[in-house]
Amino acid sequence: MYLRARELLTPDQRKDFLLIPSTLSNWELAYYYTLTQDDIEVIRRRRRDHNRLGFAIQICLFRYPGWSLSDIKNVPDKVINYVANQLQVDASEF
Template sequence: MTRIARLIGKRRGDHSRLGFALQVVTVRHLGMFLADPLDVPVELVDYLAEQLDIEDPSCVKQYTEREKTKLEHAWEIQQECGLSSFAAVESELSAWIADQAWVTGDGPKAILEGAIAWLRDRRALLPGIATLERLVAEGRQAAVGEREVAPLPAGVPQRRQARRGGRGNRRAGATHRRRAGRAADGGAGRSAGWRRCGRSCRC
């Protein structure tokens, strides 16, 4: 039995066990906790309920009746999985974004994908996509000012590949953008992705 499975087993009540498991799957799949832990496809709820031998999956509706429960569980999962909060790395990420924008001259999409890979490499929770887009915009704006004051030295390539992992990081970033977008807008294909995640995150 894994440590996460033991933590799930300690919950009191089927609704608490199922809600806890949903938060585990969410953070593994998206890299973040949802504001509403129940904003997931019903297929995922049914699948996890089956894995946990819970006869009535609809009991999970009770999970959000107490606001503090989801927050306490999220904190516990974060500690158990060794995840850093976004706030703990935000200033470092902002500096990295500004540096990338100044050195590489990359556009917002490439820098955004690099930022997502940067966070995942450091096992940090991801913020909402709007927050990352804001940081990228601010970093690129700062880079414009820096270039006006201190242009790049001669011989430094404008588009130096400075991101660790190259194309792999770009693929990882693109994947997160799709996942985060689907979590926010309920786009087509979301259910299939969650079902795959449920199968790969057995409790």
């Protein structure tokens, strides 16, 4: 019989690790969440605005903090608005 492996993070630490800070500076926002022209070309192939925005958010979250959208519970409005502006879509589509 195998013993359970020791947990490295407590549940609270794990929750904090998956959290995107809502206090990102403008520099951090631009550094982590600016889409390249290649990104935008791929994103524009999606059919509707809500698909484009969701796909773009997913790409951005893979880059920082490195998790998928299903792992992140809340994406700050500041991030959604920043990405939506780059795609010229309404942020409420997310």
